[in-house]
Amino acid sequence: MVNSIWLMIAQRLGLGLVTLFVISLLIFGAVELLPGDIAQEMLGQSATPETVAAFRRELGLDLPAHERYLNWLGGVVQGDFGNSLANGRPITDLIAGRLGNTLFLALYAAAIAVPLALVLGILAALYRNSWFDRAINVFTLSSISFPEFFVAYILIFYLAQSGLFPSIAKITPDATLGEKLYRTFLPALTLTLVVTAHMMRMTRAAIINLLASPYIEMARLKGMSPGRIIVKHALPNALAPIINVVALNLAYLITGVVVVEVVFVYPGLGQLMVDSVSKRDITVVQAASLIFACAYVLLNLTADVLSTLSNPRLVHKR
Amino acid sequence: MGQTDNPVLLSIRGLRIEGRSDETWSEIVKGVDLTLRRGEVLGLIGESGAGKSTIGLAAMGFARDGCRISGGTIDFDGIDLRTAPMAECRALRGKRIAYVAQSAAASFNPAHRLIDQYSEGPVQHGVMSRDQAEHDAKELYRRMHLPTPDEIGFRYPHQVSGGQLQRAMTAMAMACRPDLIIFDEPTTALDVTTQIEVLASIRDIVDQFGTAAIYITHDLAVVAQMADSIKVLLHGEEVEEADTRTMLSHPQEAYTKSLWAVRSLERPEQPPAGPDEVPVVSVRNVTAAYGAVPVLKDVSFDIHSRRTVAVVGESGSGKSTAARVITGLLPPLSGTVMFEGQELPKDYRNRSKDQLRQAQMIYQMADTALNPKHKIREIIGRSVQFYLGLQGRQLTERVRQLLDLIELEPDQFIDRLPSELSGGQKQRIGIARALAAEPRFIICDEVTSALDQLVAEGILKLLNRLQAEFNLAYMFITHDLATVRAIADEVVVMKEGVVVEQGGKTEMFRPPHDPYTELLLSSVPEMDPDWLDRLLAERAAGGAGAGVKSADN
Numbered sequence: 001m002v003n004s005i006w007l008m009i010a011q012r013l014g015l016g017l018v019t020l021f022v023i024s025l026l027i028f029g030a031v032e033l034l035p036g037d038i039a040q041e042m043l044g045q046s047a048t049p050e051t052v053a054a055f056r057r058e059l060g061l062d063l064p065a066h067e068r069y070l071n072w073l074g075g076v077v078q079g080d081f082g083n084s085l086a087n088g089r090p091i092t093d094l095i096a097g098r099l100g101n102t103l104f105l106a107l108y109a110a111a112i113a114v115p116l117a118l119v120l121g122i123l124a125a126l127y128r129n130s131w132f133d134r135a136i137n138v139f140t141l142s143s144i145s146f147p148e149f150f151v152a153y154i155l156i157f158y159l160a161q162s163g164l165f166p167s168i169a170k171i172t173p174d175a176t177l178g179e180k181l182y183r184t185f186l187p188a189l190t191l192t193l194v195v196t197a198h199m200m201r202m203t204r205a206a207i208i209n210l211l212a213s214p215y216i217e218m219a220r221l222k223g224m225s226p227g228r229i230i231v232k233h234a235l236p237n238a239l240a241p242i243i244n245v246v247a248l249n250l251a252y253l254i255t256g257v258v259v260v261e262v263v264f265v266y267p268g269l270g271q272l273m274v275d276s277v278s279k280r281d282i283t284v285v286q287a288a289s290l291i292f293a294c295a296y297v298l299l300n301l302t303a304d305v306l307s308t309l310s311n312p313r314l315v316h317k318r
Numbered sequence: 319m320g321q322t323d324n325p326v327l328l329s330i331r332g333l334r335i336e337g338r339s340d341e342t343w344s345e346i347v348k349g350v351d352l353t354l355r356r357g358e359v360l361g362l363i364g365e366s367g368a369g370k371s372t373i374g375l376a377a378m379g380f381a382r383d384g385c386r387i388s389g390g391t392i393d394f395d396g397i398d399l400r401t402a403p404m405a406e407c408r409a410l411r412g413k414r415i416a417y418v419a420q421s422a423a424a425s426f427n428p429a430h431r432l433i434d435q436y437s438e439g440p441v442q443h444g445v446m447s448r449d450q451a452e453h454d455a456k457e458l459y460r461r462m463h464l465p466t467p468d469e470i471g472f473r474y475p476h477q478v479s480g481g482q483l484q485r486a487m488t489a490m491a492m493a494c495r496p497d498l499i500i501f502d503e504p505t506t507a508l509d510v511t512t513q514i515e516v517l518a519s520i521r522d523i524v525d526q527f528g529t530a531a532i533y534i535t536h537d538l539a540v541v542a543q544m545a546d547s548i549k550v551l552l553h554g555e556e557v558e559e560a561d562t563r564t565m566l567s568h569p570q571e572a573y574t575k576s577l578w579a580v581r582s583l584e585r586p587e588q589p590p591a592g593p594d595e596v597p598v599v600s601v602r603n604v605t606a607a608y609g610a611v612p613v614l615k616d617v618s619f620d621i622h623s624r625r626t627v628a629v630v631g632e633s634g635s636g637k638s639t640a641a642r643v644i645t646g647l648l649p650p651l652s653g654t655v656m657f658e659g660q661e662l663p664k665d666y667r668n669r670s671k672d673q674l675r676q677a678q679m680i681y682q683m684a685d686t687a688l689n690p691k692h693k694i695r696e697i698i699g700r701s702v703q704f705y706l707g708l709q710g711r712q713l714t715e716r717v718r719q720l721l722d723l724i725e726l727e728p729d730q731f732i733d734r735l736p737s738e739l740s741g742g743q744k745q746r747i748g749i750a751r752a753l754a755a756e757p758r759f760i761i762c763d764e765v766t767s768a769l770d771q772l773v774a775e776g777i778l779k780l781l782n783r784l785q786a787e788f789n790l791a792y793m794f795i796t797h798d799l800a801t802v803r804a805i806a807d808e809v810v811v812m813k814e815g816v817v818v819e820q821g822g823k824t825e826m827f828r829p830p831h832d833p834y835t836e837l838l839l840s841s842v843p844e845m846d847p848d849w850l851d852r853l854l855a856e857r858a859a860g861g862a863g864a865g866v867k868s869a870d871n
Contacts, residue, residue, distance in 0.1 A: 212383070214424040221378060222439045223411035232438075236429035312429060312474040 005315075009305055016297040023293040024076070028069050031282045038085045038280040059085055072286065081287040086279050091287045095269065099291060101171065102261075102268040105184055106253035109191035113253075114246055117196045121203025121242075126230050128208055140197035152190045152263040159186060169264040187264040191257060195249040202245040206238035213237075240307035247303035255292040324355040327395055327497055327530050328377060334389035335372050335381065335554075347372055347554040349390065356497065357528040361545030361562070363535060363577075365770035366741070369554040370534045374500040377532060378415045379407040395497065413443040416491035420503040422483035426475035433471030436490045445494050458489040461526070462519045481512035485519050492523060499524070501533045505540060509632040509797060510841040517543060517843075518854055536770060538577060539843030542566055543850040550574050562847050577771065578845075585782055587823045588807045591622040596659045598623050598759050598791040599644060599677070604653035606643050613639045614650070615815045621759065624785060626792040628806035628823075630799065630838065636815040637795045641761045644793070645677060658758070675705040678752035682764035684744035688736040694721070694747055695732045701754035720750040724780060742773035749780065759791045766801055778804045799842045803827070811835045 039055040040047070056062050060071070075082050081091035120140070124133045143151060160167035169184045207230060210216060219233045258270035269288055276284035308314050335347035347369040354360050362370045372385060379399030381387050392399040394415065399407055411417075416439075419425035427435060436458075437451035446454065452471070459467035462485040475483060484504055491499050504520065505513040521544060524531055533544045541548055542562060549559040550573070558571050569575050591597070597620035606614040614636045621627045629637045642648040644655050646666030655662045657676060663669050681687035688697055698717045702708050708716055718728040724746040736744055745765060752760050762781065766774035782805060785792060794805055802809060802823065810820040811834065819832040831839065840853060 214419060214421060215427040217382070218417070218419060218425040219427070221375075221380060221411055221417040222442075223408045223413060224438070224442060225408065228442070233427050233429075237427070313476050316474050316477060 005305070005308070008308065009301070012301045012304060016301055019297055020290070020293060024073060024290060025069075027286050027289045027293075028065075028072065031285055032065060034277070034280065034282070038282065041280045042086070072283070076287075076290065082283045084276075084281055084284050086276070086281040086284070091284055094284065095272070095287060095291065097173070098267060098269045098272045101266065102254060102257065102270065104180065105187060105191070105257065105261075105266065105268060106250065108181065108184060108188040109195070109253050110250055112188060113192040113196050113249070114199065116192065117199035117246075118203055118242070120196070121200040122207065122230055122235065124200065124204040125207035125211075125234070126226055128204070133204075136200070140200050143193040144197035148190060148194055148259045149263050151193050152186070152260055155186050155190055156263075159189075167264070169266040171267070184264075184266065187257075187260050187266055190260050190263075191253055195252060199242070199245050199249055203238070203242050206241045207234045210234045210237055236310065239310035243306045243310065244303050247299045251296045251299045254295045324357055326353055327356045327358075328352070328354040329393040330373075330377065330390065331393075332390035333373065333376060333387070333392065335369070335376060335385055336388045337372075337385045339384075343386070343388075345388070345554065346385070347376070350551070350554070350556055352377075352549065354498070354530050354532065356530055358547070359524060359531045359533055359545045361533045361535065361541035361548040362551060363538065363541050363548060364551035364557075365536060365772065367553065368551040370536075370551055371502050372554075373551070374502050374532055374534050375417075377498070377500060378411055378417060380411070409443070412439040412496075413445065413494045414496050415498045415500070416494070416496040418484075418487050418491045418499060418501045418504050421507050422487040422504075423475065423480055423507075425487065426483060428475055431472055431474055432478065432486050432490075436471060436486075436493055439490070439493045443494055451493065454493070455489065458492055458523075459486065461523055462486070462489050463515065464489075479512075481508050481516055484508065484516050488516075488520050488523065492527065492529070495527060495529075497530060499529055499531045501531055501544075503535050506535065506537070510799070510843075511632060511837055513540075513843070514841050514850070514853070517850060520544070521850070537843065538566075539845050539849070542845055542847045543843060550577070566845055566847065584803045585805060588625055590807075590822060591625065595622060597621055597656075598658060599793070600656040601640065601644065602654050602656065604640070604643055604650045604655065606639060606648055606650040606653075608639075608648075613815050614643065616653070617812075617815070617817055618653075619810050619817065619820055621791045621793055623758070623789050623791050625807045626785065626794050626805050627808045627810060628794045628796060628802040629810045629812060630796055630802060631812035632797065632838075634814070635812040637812055638763060639815075640812075641679070641763055641793065641795060644761065645679060671705065675755045676757050677759045677761070678755050678757040679761045679763065680745075680748045680752050680765050682768060684741065684748045684768075685736070687748055688744060690736050693733050693735055697736070697747060698750050698754050701751050705755045716754070720754055723753060723784065724750045726750075740773075741769055742776060745769065745773075745777055746780065749777075749784070753784065753788070756788075757790070759793070761793045761795070763795045764797070765794075767796065767798060774801070775804075781805065799839060811838065 039052045039059070039061065043052055043055060053062070060068065063071075072082065079092070081095070083090055084094055120136050124136050127133050146154075156167045159165050165185050166183055167186065169187050171180050171183055175183070211234060216229060216233055219229045224233070255270070257268060258274055260266070261268040261271040262274070269291065273285060273288040276282075276288070330350065330352040333347055333350045333352070334345060336343040337346045346367075350369070350373060352360070352373070362373060364370050372382070375382065376387055376392060377394070379392060379394075379402065387400060390400075394410065397406065397410070399410075426432065433452055433455050436455040437448055440446045440451045440454070441448050455471050456468050459470055464470050464482055464485055470478065470482070470486070478486065488501075488504070501520065505516050508516060517540065523529075533541060535541050535544075545562050547559060547561045548565045550557040550565075550571070552573055557573050558565075558569070560570075565574070566578075569578055599621045601620075602618050604614055604617045605612070617636070617640060619627060619629075629640060631637050639648060643650050646662065646664065646669055649664035655664075657673065662673060666674065692700075695714070695717055698720055699713055702713055702716050702720075706716075714732075717732060721728040721731055726743060726746055731739075731743075736747070739747065748765070765781075766777050769777065778801065781792065784790060792805075794801075796802060806823045808821065809823055809826040811818050811826075811832065813834050819826070819835045826835070827839070829836075843849060
């Protein structure tokens with residue numbers, strides 16, 4: 001049995017690699033489609049065609065697309081993303097710190113949002129159609145309906161104006177953990193407000209969906225309390241959809257936080273990517289895109305494995 | 319049956335229950351009285367919609383969502399369950415009143431091991447510790463004659479067979495040694511051979527602990543084995559109540575008598591076909607498999623015009639797979655299916671429209687076999703249009719004729735949706751759809767097993783009439799031997815993908831039998847209250863059917 005789980009993980013990893021390969025093609029193709037190029041961008045409008053061409057040659061931009069793709073892929077496979085076209089620094093160095101920051105913020109937000117969403121979802125299912133349920137729904141839905149920057153500015157207005165939390169999430173590498181948590185509280189709270197509704201509503205729906213099942217009626221007829229019925233009898237059977245929604249939202253926390261990073265001037269990967277796009281620093285854009293794709297693939301793989309493990313029918317064969 | 323002096327445990331007076339449909343409440347139980355003494359077993363019997371389950375649940379002070387108890391009193395050992403606070407009712411449920419559901423497979427939580435579900439009640443109600451509960455569970459599993467009682471509890475529900483699950487559920491109901499257990503059709507979903515063992519175990523354990531029980535079923539022969547007295551219900555009202563023997567031998571009311579009479583429907587066997595007659599369908603040496611799992615092994619049988627061949631066997635015996643091979647849904651690995659002497663292509667995709675038209679099918683669950691968004695006109699009309707190419711007025715005319723044939727008034731029914739029909743009417747539409755193709759051969763897959771006995775009788779009579787009228791050949795798949803008596807000319811007995819015996823009906827019901835046929839035949843409950851005792855005694859003595867163990871163990 002344990003073997004078949006490992007086999008499944010190996011298969012999914014293999015498929016993940018194929019997916020990443022396809023994604024690398026897409027990324028490369030999409031970046032090719034961007035108008036303008038870095039040589040033009042850096043040298044300015046007054047540059048002569050000769051200087052632009054020379055600069056392009058220097059960066060290797062004059063090679064045909066498939067050669068550039070293969071060169072790039074060859075480097076990536078060996079863990080070398082190449083150098084930034086804009087400033088010549090190795091991309092690995094450029095990204096490492098940023099990725100760490102992004103993961104830190106994502107984990108921070110997830111650590112608040114996931115337990116909060118699950119607890120709220122369970123409570124909403126338990127007190128379904130009550131005032132509590134409606135209030136929770138209205139609140140989470142409103143917070144997801146407003147644009148992120150709006151939520152962020154509202155938080156800044158109420159929580160930073162009064163001096164409770166800093167509005168600029170500037171962190172230095174030597175900051176202590178407590179300090180980091182304090183400084184990034186507002187961006188983490190913004191992200192929490194953005195992702196909680198989705199997970200909470202899925203938890204509620206997945207549980208309520210099961211409440212008409214005969215085994216729930218059986219639990220009621222065994223005299224079990226409503227809370228126990230929800231947590232012990234419905235929740236374990238509702239895990240698969242919940243796990244998948246959580247994974248989707250975690251992926252969003254890693255890849256979709258550009259706006260929040262900009263508002264709070266947080267040095268994350270998303271901001272780096274946006275800057276690089278505007279500078280036509282395509283090697284950095286490609287590297288960042290690939291890392292985001294990896295995050296999606298890995299999180300989905302984890303979600304699949306966990307959903308499988310949550311189902312005794314798949315774990316304990318007849 | 320010496321419980322008449324015992325103190326009264328449960329007393330229900332003037333019970334009224336309402337159910338909601340489309341914002342209006344209508345009464346589904348209309349003033350029922352019920353008295354149950356300690357240690358007594360009361361059988362509640364009636365057709366679907368009679369309110370049996372609703373009354374059973376009300377005895378626990380429980381109403382399903384969409385139902386409410388609107389009148390009367392429910393007195394359980396001095397506690398009025400209608401007025402008692404929620405917490406008090408909850409403390410009783412599972413501890414002093416327990417419930418055994420119809421489908422154990424659906425009523426066990428798929429996420430937890432059996433023994434965890436067993437222990438939950440006693441531990442949560444504070445009756446015993448987890449360790450004691452586990453120990454006790456193994457003891458009860460042993461008493462319920464479950465195989466490997468020390469280990470079976472550590473399995474998940476999907477790892478245990480249906481009959482075993484039903485016994486595990488009865489053990490779970492016994493966990494707190496309740497005063498009363500509600501059995502809600504506990505054996506309806508089981509094969510006859512498995513049913514015997516479950517019935518015997520239930521009766522045994524109820525006897526041992528002197529538990530009172532309400533036994534809900536639509537099967538008279540089953541209730542005859544289990545109950546001290548029987549109450550007959552119809553449309554939420556009591557028809558009559560009497561002790562079991564009186565009820566069986568001298569039913570008073572016309573409705574009760576009609577229920578009793580259904581079981582005696584029997585059609586005389588048609589004379590066998592001549593040796594030169596070409597069978598309509600001939601299955602020859604068919605072997606088939608789902609993937610690597612073999613399900614049919616060298617199966618052969620013929621079906622002649624105007625004759626009905628009943629294919630019987632337990633679930634998993636390959637009866638429905640044989641039908642799938644004939645219709646071409648499952649191409650066989652080897653062997654052929656002949657239609658009027660011509661070999662049919664194995665895969666339905668390679669068959670001509672005419673070949674497809676000649677073999678039609680009627681399904682067990684009319685509910686799922688009819689498109690809920692289509693009107694009857696379209697459901698039947700589609701078949702007429704597709705196979706016969708009729709259009710417009712002619713098409714409507716043909717649909718109306720077909721409705722006449724199945725005894726449904728065309729004006730009333732032609733524009734209805736399936737949801738506006740009763741179970742029996744839906745099944746009739748299924749028959750009309752099959753007839754619409756003007757076939758020579760119809761496969762009926764458990765067409766009456768989801769229906770009440772009186773309704774099922776009507777369907778069987780209709781099928782018999784249509785066969786004579788249109789010279790049809792029927793393949794009738796069933797696990798119910800009473801249905802075989804009512805419709806078959808020939809019987810094919812299957813077990814684990816193999817035909818163990820086949821022949822004319824009269825001959826099949828007369829000994830000597832193949833041991834498996836004998837086991838099947840002897841397992842069909844009879845209306846005699848002593849039948850189960852006698853059968854168990856015979857089997858213990860190594861008599862009928864003892865040589866073959868049921869597949870369940």
